[in-house]
Amino acid sequence: SAVISQKPSRDICQRGTSLTIQCQVDSQVTMMFWYRQQPGQSLTLIATANQGSEATYESGFVIDKFPISRPNLTFSTLTVSNMSPEDSSIYLCSVEAGQGASRYFGPGTRLLVL
Amino acid sequence: GENVEQHPSTLSVQEGDSAVIKCTYSDSASNYFPWYKQELGKRPQLIIDIRSNVGEKKDQRIAVTLNKTAKHFSLHITETQPEDSAVYFCAASIDTDKLIFGTGTRLQVFP
Numbered sequence: 001s002a003v004i005s006q007k008p009s010r011d012i013c014q015r016g017t018s019l020t021i022q023c024q025v026d027s028q029v030t031m032m033f034w035y036r037q038q039p040g041q042s043l044t045l046i047a048t049a050n051q052g053s054e055a056t057y058e059s060g061f062v063i064d065k066f067p068i069s070r071p072n073l074t075f076s077t078l079t080v081s082n083m084s085p086e087d088s089s090i091y092l093c094s095v096e097a098g099q100g101a102s103r104y105f106g107p108g109t110r111l112l113v114l
Numbered sequence: 115g116e117n118v119e120q121h122p123s124t125l126s127v128q129e130g131d132s133a134v135i136k137c138t139y140s141d142s143a144s145n146y147f148p149w150y151k152q153e154l155g156k157r158p159q160l161i162i163d164i165r166s167n168v169g170e171k172k173d174q175r176i177a178v179t180l181n182k183t184a185k186h187f188s189l190h191i192t193e194t195q196p197e198d199s200a201v202y203f204c205a206a207s208i209d210t211d212k213l214i215f216g217t218g219t220r221l222q223v224f225p
Contacts (some may be wrong), residue, residue, distance in 0.1 A: 001160075033212065042203060043158065043215045058212070092157065094213070103148055103205075103213055105157045 002027055002097035004106035012112045013083055020079045021109045023093035028073035033094040034066070037108070043092065049076045083113045116141040118206050120216025127194050127223055135219045137204035138186040144206040147187045148213070149178060153200045161202075162189070194223045 003026040013019050023032060034046040047055040047068055055068040069077045080087050090108045097104055117140040127133050139147075148163035164171045164178045164187065171178050175194075180187040187206075191198055204216040 042217050043205075045212045045214070048212060100163070102160055102163050103146075103207075104160055105150075107157045 001102070002029070002095055002104050004093065004095060004104060006091075006093060006106040006109050008109060009107065010110040010112075012114060015084050015113055017083055018079055018081045019083065019111060020077050021091050021093075023076045023078070023106055025074045025095050025097070027097060029095040029097060030073070031096065032070065032076045034068065034076070034078045035092045035094060035105075037090040037092060039089070046078070046091075080111065083111075085113045087111065088113045116144060116206055116208075116214040118204060118214050118216045120204050120219060122219060123217065124220045125222070127221070129194060129196060129223055129225050131194055133189075133191045133194050133198070133221055133223075135189045135202055135204070135221070136186060137188070137206075137216050138184075139206040139214075140185065141206070141208065142182075142185060143208045145209060146207045146213075147178070147180060148205050149176075149189045150203045150205070151200045152203065152218075158203060191221075194221075196223050196225050199223045 005024045007022045032049045035043045037043050045058050046061045047057045049055045049068045049070040051070045067079045090110050092108045093106045120137045145166035150158035151161045152158045162176050162178050175192045177190040199222050202219045205213040207213045
């Protein structure tokens with residue numbers, strides 16, 4: 001498996017501000033994925049982050065709102081920009097790792113926007 | 115694109131009974147099917163996954179079956195215990211592409 005950490009684990013932010021979430025993996029991975037989980041809901045893919053290229057965003061998510069960086073094979077950041085209360089969610093990063101190329105999730109960042 | 119449907123949305127069983135959760139997917143090219151258990155306030159934890167080259171996989175009390183023709187896969191938990199209570203998610207993807215999730219099943223195991 002993979003050891004995945006995220007920072008911060010939680011935050012309370014004011015509307016109109018931005019928050020950058022970090023994801024660190026203990027091994028090199030080709031792709032990192034960012035998901036959002038709204039309260040009581042399933043997981044929705046925001047974007048796929050490859051090192052050395054721009055992230056690929058899913059329908060309904062745009063780079064201006066959720067800019068992503070992927071400076072190396074073990075690290076990625078997701079920024080939630082110009083936040084509104086509707087952005088209150090858990091944000092999770094995910095990687096493929098292990099012999100079986102299974103998918104694992106980080107612990108998540110719990111964001112509350114007031 | 116891929117669409118994954120999951121049912122039931124809630125499932126209550128008596129301790130010791132079996133629980134079955136079913137998912138269907140739309141894209142016949144999907145070949146990776148993981149199941150996650152998510153306890154309150156915690157990350158989705160991978161409990162078992164299967165690829166399309168096998169029809170069944172077991173790990174102790176947990177098993178997953180896959181029917182590629184019908185495009186559905188199921189999670190089977192035998193001898194359920196109260197600590198199995200959680201929300202379970204199925205998902206599907208093509209190779210290393212994006213995982214698409216089902217809507218989740220809240221499992222309650224009563225002692």
